[in-house]
Amino acid sequence: xxxxxxxxxxxxxxxxxxxxxxxxxxxxxxxxxxxxxxxxxxxxxxxxxxxxxxxxxxxxxxxxxxxxxxxxxxxxxxxxxxxxxxxxxxxxxxxxxxxxxxxxxxxxxxxxxxxxxxxxxxxxxxxxxxxxxxxxxxxxxxxxxxxxxxxxxxxxxxxxxxxxxxxxxxxxxxxxxxxxxxxxxxxxxxxxxxxxxxxxxxxxxxxxxxxxxxxxxxxxxxxxxxxxxxxxxxxxxxxxxxxxxxxxxxxxxxxxxxxxxxxxxxxxxxxxxxxxxxxxxxxxxxxxxxxxxxxxxxxxxxxxxxxxxxxxxxxxxxxxxxxx
Amino acid sequence: xxxxxxxxxxxxxxxxxxxxxxxxxxxxxxxxxxxxxxxxxxxxxxxxxxxxxxxxxxxxxxxxxxxxxxxxxxxxxxxxxxxxxxxxxxxxxxxxxxxxxxxxxxxxxxxxxxxxxxxxxxxxxxxxxxxxxxxxxxxxxxxxxxxxxxxxxxxxxxxxxxxxxxxxxxxxxxxxxxxxxxxxxxxxxxxxxxxxxxxxxxxxxxxxxxxxxxxxxxxxxxxxxxxxxxxxxxxxxxxxxxxxxxxxxxxxxxxxxxxxxxxxxxxxxxxxxxxxxxxxxxxxxxxxxxxxxxxxxxxxxxxxxxxxxxxxxxxxx
Numbered sequence: 008x009x010x011x012x013x014x015x016x017x018x019x020x021x022x023x024x025x026x027x028x029x030x031x032x033x034x035x036x037x038x039x040x041x042x043x044x045x046x047x048x049x050x051x052x053x054x055x056x057x058x059x060x061x062x063x064x065x066x067x068x069x070x071x072x073x074x075x076x077x078x079x080x081x082x083x084x085x086x087x088x089x090x091x092x093x094x095x096x097x098x099x100x101x102x103x104x105x106x107x108x109x110x111x112x113x114x115x116x117x118x119x120x121x122x123x124x125x126x127x128x129x130x131x132x133x134x135x136x137x138x139x140x141x142x143x144x145x146x147x148x149x150x151x152x153x154x155x156x157x158x159x160x161x162x163x164x165x166x167x168x169x170x171x172x173x174x175x176x177x178x179x180x181x182x183x184x185x186x187x188x189x190x191x192x193x194x195x196x197x198x199x200x201x202x203x204x205x206x207x208x209x210x211x212x213x214x215x216x217x218x219x220x221x222x223x224x225x226x227x228x229x230x231x232x233x234x235x236x237x238x239x240x241x242x243x244x245x246x247x248x249x250x251x252x253x254x255x256x257x258x259x260x261x262x263x264x265x266x267x268x269x270x271x272x273x274x275x276x277x278x279x280x281x282x283x284x285x286x287x288x289x290x291x292x293x294x295x296x297x298x299x300x301x302x303x304x305x306x307x308x309x310x311x312x313x314x315x316x317x318x319x320x321x322x323x324x325x326x327x328x329x330x331x
Numbered sequence: 332x333x334x335x336x337x338x339x340x341x342x343x344x345x346x347x348x349x350x351x352x353x354x355x356x357x358x359x360x361x362x363x364x365x366x367x368x369x370x371x372x373x374x375x376x377x378x379x380x381x382x383x384x385x386x387x388x389x390x391x392x393x394x395x396x397x398x399x400x401x402x403x404x405x406x407x408x409x410x411x412x413x414x415x416x417x418x419x420x421x422x423x424x425x426x427x428x429x430x431x432x433x434x435x436x437x438x439x440x441x442x443x444x445x446x447x448x449x450x451x452x453x454x455x456x457x458x459x460x461x462x463x464x465x466x467x468x469x470x471x472x473x474x475x476x477x478x479x480x481x482x483x484x485x486x487x488x489x490x491x492x493x494x495x496x497x498x499x500x501x502x503x504x505x506x507x508x509x510x511x512x513x514x515x516x517x518x519x520x521x522x523x524x525x526x527x528x529x530x531x532x533x534x535x536x537x538x539x540x541x542x543x544x545x546x547x548x549x550x551x552x553x554x555x556x557x558x559x560x561x562x563x564x565x566x567x568x569x570x571x572x573x574x575x576x577x578x579x580x581x582x583x584x585x586x587x588x589x590x591x592x593x594x595x596x597x598x599x600x601x602x603x604x605x606x607x608x609x610x611x612x613x614x615x616x617x618x619x620x621x622x623x624x625x626x627x628x629x630x631x632x633x634x635x636x637x638x639x640x641x642x643x644x645x646x647x648x
Binding site (some may be wrong): 046070072073075076078079080081084085086088089090092093094104106107109110114170171 | 367369373377380473476483487488489563566567568573577614615618624628
């Protein structure tokens with residue numbers, strides 16, 4: 008009997024929660040589903056903030072929904088499918104996989120829901136536009152920064168991120184192409200991979216510094232690799248002495264830049280990516296022509312420019328107001 | 332006896348009532364979207380992978396065991412299918428190899444459990460890691476792109492020919508569900524599974540070859556997991572060594588919501604499949620209504636606990 012009452016009460020509570028989530032206010036307004044690769048990383052929160060800004064300006068509503076399990080391709084496919092069923096007006100998607108998501112985006116297009124792809128590219132021609140960082144250019148800018156602070160000569164190493172990660176591979180390619188322009192600079196190692204986590208990157212970086220104790224310059228293509236390398240440099244007391252350029256930002260990396268342990272950080276603009284993703288989706292819905300590729304820009308942060316408003320904004324990005 | 336029958340009917344109706352509740356709840360919140368034919372078709376397709384896994388898991392759970400390695404095994408199967416395709420094998424060969432890779436994992440589990448006499452929970456906790464590692468090794472630590480083939484159509488939402496109405500994967504689930512439902516209820520191996528799960532020492536005393544039955548049950552479960560992996564490949568169209576991480580928990584949850592007892596001796600295939608449907612409709616409904624992920628996770632977890640608690644109280648009265 009008590010069990011029964013308990014169950015009824017709980018079911019009633021669930022119904023209350025669920026009805027609270029229903030969005031009847033949205034009647035008649037355009038709803039744009041924004042689907043990130045995950046929801047907990049700072050990078051995606053900046054994208055969310057950008058999307059919300061664009062939505063507020065254009066009077067549309069954002070349905071922010073990532074895969075319930077971070078980085079799970081199948082769960083992301085489900086979110087795309089359910090967004091179509093929900094009859095959203097358009098989808099802004101950061102695909103976890105360039106192949107695996109292609110079929111569901113094609114089905115969405117067939118059902119009259121256009122998709123704008125952000126962050127990572129998608130195979131096929133079903134999406135309306137691709138809004139993302141030019142990663143190759145970012146890598147090249149990193150090489151230019153490292154080349155110039157080394158005075159065009161020295162021995163450098165590249166700690167790669169992970170096999171099969173398209174965006175970081177482009178950065179690595181851009182870096183190698185950029186650094187090749189300096190005749191006095193020799194790349195002594197470019198075949199080591201940091202792996203998925205900062206912990207793995209730390210261990211790999213320690214090994215590399217052991218092997219090349221007199222290295223002059225280092226480039227890392229993403230946040231976790233940069234952080235792992237920073238930790239390793241600090242632990243052997245080479246921080247500040249080795250010229251070090253990284254990619255992306257976090258509180259720790261910004262601190263490293265301020266202390267002079269890091270000599271440059273290539274920064275993407277996730278806020279702009281979310282903002283332009285939604286704006287482009289609205290243009291598609293309004294039947295305006297949109298470019299097939301939109302570059303959201305990269306900038307390089309240094310100790311000298313890190314206090315300018317533009318760079319500060321990118322180093323410690325705006326986060327969305329508490330989500331609903 | 333009639334009382335007993337009443338109890339067992341009630342028990343088999345329990346999950347159905349749960350499913351109805353979910354349907355009514357979301358149906359009243361989002362009637363024209365949630366109950367649309369298109370959506371039902373989508374959810375049925377989304378149920379196939381967990382459903383196939385749940386059929387196999389029911390055999391294992393009924394016999395008093397558990398298999399935590401199924402998520403990894405599904406990933407391995409997607410990798411095997413993708414590699415065979417990439418290396419020029421025919422789609423049929425790829426499918427068979429993928430399904431068999433699952434069966435091999437099942438046989439390994441069964442052999443370790445019976446030969447080393449270690450609890451299934453521990454053995455499969457180990458093989459969960461081992462098989463995931465093997466999947467990553469076979470894949471060279473990256474996802475494998477496979478050339479396009481008809482395997483990708485197994486899980487399409489708009490099947491051709493159109494008279495199929497739902498994807499071939501859904502039909503496979505229905506046919507296998509009915510078939511293995513009968514196997515569990517009527518066949519010798521099913522009866523043995525119940526006997527071992529109800530009381531293993533009695534089963535031994537009765538002269539049942541418990542070890543070899545267990546290996547066969549895990550192999551059967553592995554075969555179905557391999558098939559689930561084939562469907563996962565069809566959905567992703569790539570082999571992904573990180574696919575289905577943690578999916579074993581969804582599969583076990585489906586079986587438990589279906590009323591099976593983790594201490595063995597109780598369970599039915601149809602109820603497990605209803606459990607899988609409950610999970611799928613719940614996730615889909617939350618997506619449609621726009622429930623944030625954290626609330627969805629709390630909701631699903633809460634429902635698992637409540638369903639089991641209700642089942643327990645029903646059994647005691």
